[in-house]
Amino acid sequence: MWNMLVVEDESIVRVGLRYMVNWESLGVFWKAEASNGEEALRVMETGEIHFVVTDIRMPGMDGLELARQIKLRYPLVQIIFLSSYDDFSYAKEAIRLGAIDFLHKPTMDEDEIAEVLRKTVSTLEETVQTAKPPYVTEDDRNQYLLSLLDVYTFPQSPLISEFETYDDKQGYWLTVIRKRGDAMTDASDAEHLRFLSLQYMVDEIVTKDWGGVVFHRHYREIIWIAPASPRAAAIKEVEKNKYLESVRQKLLHLLSVSIVYSISSPYEHITDLPKAYMESLLRLPVNEQSDNLIVRMAKEMVDRCLLEDITLIKVAADIHVSSGYLSRVFLKEVGENFSDYVIRNKLEYAQKLLRQTNKKVYEIAADIGYMNPHYFSKLFKERFGIPPLEYRNQ
Known part of the structure; x- marks a missing residue:
């Protein structure tokens, strides 16, 4: 069953569309609906969506901008546009964005919708067959990579496809990158998009030069898992810190963003990723990181005692601070209590x-x-x- 998100600002259109077709008979599950582009992106962060049916014209973020953001964040998600008579001027841009088809709101009927859905399902099935298993969205991939950083969520059979040729051969190292002085990231969509632009630029630079995989943790830090030796021959003799300093300079020049970073020791096995991540966190410059020493110590205790009766009072006593202070600084630094x-x-x-x-x-x-x-x-x-x-x- 393929999960569908419908984005339409007119509730009467959403209701009519929902009951116009027997979706499940076509292999489609009406997973969620949204009234605008911003709401749609929030929905896609919380659940797996395979294709989106969206109106072109909506207040705020319109369907075209939504499609651009979907293709940036979830490149495998398919898009169907709902259009009116006067929307055809947008057709060229929609085609450029990779829309799979249009549904004409004034005239669409059950047969037309069913035909477009069959086409969409066929495309999704082909994508599954040609993609490297398992088929995942970009958000799924990010969540999977995050699971490799924690001993409690570490998968039973871990795999990073980009590292099949590295693991147990030449090893890897891990880098944590944060914006300088960024104690707590604004949770707005605009801030998330700015963060993703930074991540995209880091990914473009380091994977071309060195290789590896880049992802993010809660829009607050960028994690780069790099093979021990760089991909590009021209930088094989460059020391890691010098290379990352050159990356820092490029980001400052191109995006006017100042970053701080830290590097773990080299590790051989993928099962050591939680250890590499914690080591890199502990090496972040103390005055520039968002997780200060107290919060790091609290997180480490939670990790050690997760299956026990872990409380704020116990952790505060263990790290010799008051529970009130720990509560305040934890919320400020982590963004959740x-x-x-x-x-x-x-x-x-x-x-x-x-x-x-x-x-x-x-x-x-x-x-x-x-x-x-x-x-x-x-x-x-x-x-x-x-x-x-x-x-x-x-």
């Missing part, structure tokens, strides 16, 4: 247990400290949109 951070990490670990074990839901709930499985299921559904059993059966 301490209890939400613990719950998120516990639920992400529960995801791993649901995927990789046959344990009952109540057993998994107990493993992560929830004696009431109903409360655990409620938290899980609030965070991921579906109950634990449905998640396991997907």
